Amino acid sequence: MREKVEKALDKIKSALQAHGGDVELVDVKDGVVTVRLTGACVGCPMSRITLKNGVERALKAEVPEVKKVESI
Secondary structure, three states: OHHHHHHHHHHHHHHHHOOOEEEEEEEEEOOEEEEEEEEOOOOOOOHHHHHHHHHHHHHHHHOOOOOEEEEO
């Protein structure tokens, strides 16, 4: 499942990078994906929305086994 998640993240990274941010995969366990938002995403008031409406939605669409995405 980790490989599927990494491939799905690769597809959305360009959108984050276009705004000066990025996302790193930290862990995948029991359907919970843990990521680290970096770059401009750190401290951005919209990062929660980006995480839920962008990253989580994209991962769930590509990898149905994903239950939720958390950021550390």
